[in-house]
Structures are given as structure tokens and as C-alpha cells.
Amino acid sequence: MITFLFWNINKKPILNLIVQLVNEHNVDVLILAESNINDREILIELNNSLKIVFYPDIPIPKRLQILTRYPSKFITPISDSPYISFRHFRLPLYEPILLGAIHLPSKLYHSESEQVIDCTAYTSEIKRAENNVGHTRTILVGDFNMNPFEQGIVAAAGFHAISDKEITKRGCRHVGEQDYRFFYNPMWRHFGDRQGFAGTYYYDKGTQINYYWHIFDQILVRPELLEELIIDELKILSQVGSISLLNSYGKPDSSVGSDHLPLLFSIEPERRI
């Protein structure tokens, strides 16, 4: 089983919380967005506190940090562009996985319609990465700065990510003259306040339409990985040990953690026999 943790840490110096989360949940792959903590500092802290060593990523500046428990010979960097970083996991015994770590532009800088147009460019990056590795066992994880129901996420020419596993199993959908491959978006299961909070990010604005809670932090998987995603292990975390990441109003507490809540999920990749 491979356990992933994604967290947009909003430039907060919260290395202690990150290390505690990695320990607590036996995280194998740590992905951080908006981090001002450099790889070296994180590795020193992680490797001082854990029994298993974390390895560095390719040592060049990137928008997203990806640190793993796997030596670099098992992980091939595929690309690092402004908003997406791809890594190819070829672990012994397991079928390979293509990981795309994402941090898309904020709604502060890109309008909703611009975000939709931008998504078509991201999908060509995904296609290129999939062509490069020769398979479509792809997971995307990160801060999309869009909700699961927004056009850029759902549109065929966008991420084409939908909430229904069975439909996703069809593989692709023909629209106009083209076939568009699906992603499955399990984040739809996390709408509503069943877990005591209703998203990964909270923003209150004085406009006509106000969702308050957003699920900007998401994972999307290709149909090939549907059965390998352990759906019950997909969690939005609001606690680090005994420390709550929420304030007394039940909203993300930036004075303790980040303005985003972390996302935890696991994959049990198919074994190569």
C-alpha cells in the first residue's frame, strides 16, 4: 500500500505538524504546495524522527515539493511545469503509477472562465506525460483552486473528472469529433458537514453566491486505478495528534496550521506477478 499526504501549507512554518502527520499516518509520499520550507530542512526533520528514510526529489526549484520513502531509482521525474509536476513510480513488485502533483492558479488571479480555458492546456500536459510513460495509471493530486463541480474539472476538454465510478469505467466519452478520457473524482463524497466540516478550504465573501466551504484540494484517478484506490482511506484531516487544525468556529485555523486542510489517501497498486 502507498499512502499519500497532500497539504497546501500556505507558507506556514509548520514542519513539526507535517512530520507528526507523516509519522501518524505512515505516509510514503509527501506532497506540499505553497511551502517555504526547503527540501533539506524537511528531510532532516523527517529522517531524524522516522525509522524509514525519506529521499529527496530532483534538486531544482519547483512549485510543489514531492518527497518519498522510495529511492530515486524507483521514481523518474517526468516534468515540472508551473502548475503540474509529474513523477513516475516504478516500485518493485507493483504496476507503475504516474503521479501528477498540481497547484493551479488562484481565483484571485484567474477568472472562472480563464480557469476553464487553462484546463485544456493542463490536459495536454497530462496526455504528454502519459504518452511518455506509456500507460494511463494516473493519479492527480493537489490544490486545483476549483471545486469538483466547476466546469474546468468536469468539462470533457478539461480534467473530465466525474463522481460516478461506473461511468468512469467506460474509459472515455465521445464529444464532437474527439474521445476524452475520464478521471474519477472521489472528493464528491466529502461534500456536506457529516465529518464536522464541509471542505478543505473556507472562504467567506459578501457576494450573492457564497459557498463558504470549498473542496479545492482533490485527488482524481484514471479508470485503471479505480479498484486500487482505497476509498475509505481517503480523508480530509482536521487533527494532527491531539492538535486541532480547526478553530473554535470549526474553520481551518491558520494560526495553528494552514488555511487548507491536508488530504490523505492510499493506493494498493496491482502486483506484478
Next chain:
Amino acid sequence: MADKSLWGDLKSIENIKTPAAYLVEQATLLSKETGNLLVGVVETKQWGVDFRSDLIVEVPYMNNYRYSLLYVEYPLEMYPLHIYDLINKREKECASQEQFIDSLREILSSPAVHKVLATLKAQNFSST
């Protein structure tokens, strides 16, 4: 009547180079000067109502790993444009071709960019 040009003097029309063309020149130079250990690639696409050109370094020895150095967003009339330096994490507006060339020079010759190029070039030797 038919043979008489109504275009005026077409020879006086300026030969204008697009921002993408400048990036292609620099990409070609990178490939040449590193003996194709690092290959410069430029990708241009429509970006909303504007155009966007990305300058990417490809590393053949690393399974064609791609790293984006910078990108430029420009309108049909080309200037003013915005240049985004992804390594030094800076954005600049360039009002003219001259300003664009200056900014491009400043980014491409910056120590941070050279450090990245050196790291990527070194991967060639560590992966052989």
C-alpha cells in the same frame, strides 16, 4: 487599372519578430551550446484571448524530463507583454521589444537559472 498596386509601399512594412521567435532562438542556442545534453523547446498556444509561449528545457538522458524555465503571455499586438520567471519567481511587464529582450537576458543569465542548467546537465552524467 488591375496592375496598379493599391497597397502603398509594402517594402516599408516592418519585419516584426514575435516573442515566441525570440524564445525559439534562445532554445536553439541552449541546445547548440550544451551539445544537445539540454534541449531547448518552445511551446506556443492560445491562452484566453492572448498567446502564451513556454521555454522548456528537455533532458534527453533523463527520459526527456521537461523543466519549464519561463513563459511569456502576449496579445496579438505583442506588447505590452508579461514575462514570468519561474525560477526566480518574478513577473515583469515589458512595454516594448527592447524591454522584453533585456528581461529575457536578465533571466537566462541569472545565477539561479545557470544553477538549474548545471544540475540538469549533471544528471546526464549520473544517469549513464
